Amino acid sequence: GVLAHLEMLEARAHQAAVKQEEVEQQEQKLARLQARVQELRAQRDELRAKVDLQEKEQLGKEGAVSNPAQPSAQAVLEWKIKSIKATLQIFYLTGISGKLTKRGVCFCISTAYEGTYLDSYYLDLLTKPEVQIHRHSVPIFIPLEQIARSYLQTDIRRFLSVLSEHLNAYVGRRYQADQLQEHFSEQIEGTLQRNSLCNLLVFNYKVSNKSKTFPFKVRLLYGDLCCSLPTEVIVSCT
């Protein structure tokens, strides 16, 4: 009846659609391959030109003409990629690296203490209408606003340098405190008393000599936030 007829039409339409799809795919594939052929031809011409140029130069020189091995286009590309990755890695290891974004720059400050790489912090800056911080992952207790107020508009290099000093010093102090707690846990009484910036450490520890133990109390004050060494040390025998 009508339904069977409709079913048949639907099946036919589906088959036609599938065939059309196949044809379109074939055409796309063909177009892609043709484009690729053009690309390879262009590359080949470029390399041929280079070879000619090199041979001319070589003939100009005296001595034997050594035919340098022609690296394939693939190998050249791979070498370029490797070299760029290495350069980026170097920038990252220097501690301050950046990447241009659509609206400005994104800086990455990586910190380290005596050869151990520690945390990385990010700053997303906008450059229009003036230089401003869009987002960041700097901890709240680092005086970022203060540093930005002083240098961000006028001298961005100084801004990054000062911020990097603060972050590296903070991370250095924290790392030292963690290491102290970890490696001398037997001599230290309980845990170190510290604060978020790790710029004040107070703890009690004991030194044993033969059968006697001497209890000491230490107060380390780090007055300079850009420094990972204390500015004031008070050790007393309790």
Place this chain on the structure above:
Amino acid sequence: MDETVAEYIRRTVLKIPRDEIKTVLQKWGFLSERQLQTINFHQIKENVSQDVVQLCEANSADIKQAAVLDIIYNHIYPNKRVWSVYQMNKTGEETEIFDLRDFKKKFKRQLQSALKNVTISFREYEDNAIWIRIAWGTPYTKPNQYKTSYVVYHSQTPYVFISASVLKSNLPLLCQALVLASNYHDIREMELRSHSLNSLKDIVFKRYSQNFQTYHPRPLQERNVAPESTDVRIVQENRNEKERIQRVNREVFGDGPQPKLEFAQYKV
């Protein structure tokens, strides 16, 4: 041991899920390991709490130790309370040397000079979080251990997380003590409130994962990609819009876990 202290400890233990009572008591550290081993933690909670109270009696627990147990309970289960975020301001730009001992002394002194009948307890945690528990009394009555406020403060930050009790009238007193003890000038409540203390911390301390563009992409987590329908005739009308929304979301929020949103309120 005081009757009220015994009752308070008993009620606090009853709040803890039975399987976790032993861990919480171990964290408390007031009862020795040997004493804990004498308790059968598989019996009904009523009996467990009675056993705990008896042991505390043997060790002569006072309100200070009971208060510590309460802080520990609230630290493990902070989501049972509603937390509000307060922001402090200061005008000076001197280097902050936060001395915990100083802070505690100033806070206690300030609060107790205004209201003598309070129980104040402190407890510090590894992430530099200082927990303060205050049990409020009145000028004429002893502190009511069931009317408590809690404060969580990370040193050298301008944010304080407060879970006030029903006694809102004591809030100005508490705020003033905080401002003075932490060397700030004033304090105001932010429009930020939640049961999830960690989500609040994530938001103000920016601990949620943000997506920053770098040349060193972190490894992407596996995403479940729904298989696209292969019939070319079916076109998603707002596919472009959907993709744009996904892309913007990923750019701003990244792929990591985000703070929990409980409710949103728009004010005009």
